[in-house]
Amino acid sequence: MLNLVLFGPPGSGKGTQSEKLITKYQLVHFSTGDILRGEINAGSQLGKEAKSFMEKGELVPDSVVIGMIAQKVDQNLNAKGFIFDGFPRTVAQAEALDKMLKERSIGISGMLSLEVAHDELVKRLLNRGLSSGRADDKDENVIENRIKVYNKETAPVADFYNKQNKFHGIKGVGEIDEIFNRLVSAIDTLA
Numbered sequence: 001m002l003n004l005v006l007f008g009p010p011g012s013g014k015g016t017q018s019e020k021l022i023t024k025y026q027l028v029h030f031s032t033g034d035i036l037r038g039e040i041n042a043g044s045q046l047g048k049e050a051k052s053f054m055e056k057g058e059l060v061p062d063s064v065v066i067g068m069i070a071q072k073v074d075q076n077l078n079a080k081g082f083i084f085d086g087f088p089r090t091v092a093q094a095e096a097l098d099k100m101l102k103e104r105s106i107g108i109s110g111m112l113s114l115e116v117a118h119d120e121l122v123k124r125l126l127n128r129g130l131s132s133g134r135a136d137d138k139d140e141n142v143i144e145n146r147i148k149v150y151n152k153e154t155a156p157v158a159d160f161y162n163k164q165n166k167f168h169g170i171k172g173v174g175e176i177d178e179i180f181n182r183l184v185s186a187i188d189t190l191a
Contacts, residue, residue: 001080001081002081002109003106004081004084005083005110007112007157009147009150010147011116011122011128011143012172013172013176015033017180018085020176025081027079028082028083029083030085030087032060032085032086032089036054036060040054056142056145057143057145057146066096069097073100077104084108088157089154089157090157091156091157094160108164110166110168111157111168112183113167114172115171120173121147122140122147125137125143168189170183
C-alpha cells in the first residue's frame, strides 16, 4: 500500500499535484481542507466550528480532524493507498496519524514536500483568490497569517518524517508537469 503525505505551505500546489498523483497511482484522497469546506457548505455544526477557525487562518482542532481521517481510512481499507493532502499539520497530528494507521497495520510510505519561496506563495494565493471565491485567498493579511501559522506549527512536521527517513523535498516551482515528474521520481524510489 502506497501512503503519501503531500506537504507544503498554502499555495505550494498541493491540490493541483494531488489530483495528478491520485490518477496515476489510484490513491484515495484525504484533503482535510476539502472535507472541512464540504461541512461548511452543508452548514453542519462541524462546518460552522471549522469556518470560524479557517476564516482567521487558524488550524481546526486535532480531535475533529483525526476523527474524520480515521473514519475515511476505515471505509477504504482495501485501497491501493492514500494521499494525505494538507495533513498532518502539526507534530501531534503526525503522531496521532502514525498511531491510528499502525492500529490498522498501515504506515506512511513517504512525505513529499513542495518547496516554494514566500513571495511566490503570496502571489499564487492572491491570484487564486480572484477565481476561487475563498475569503482566505483574497486578504493578504489572512494569507500572511496562514503562512506564519504554517511556519510555526506545520513546518516541524517535516522533521518528524525526516527522522523516519521518509522526507523528500521537491522543488515546487516550474511547469505543473515538471513538478509532477519530480514527485513521481521521488515516489518511484519508495517502491
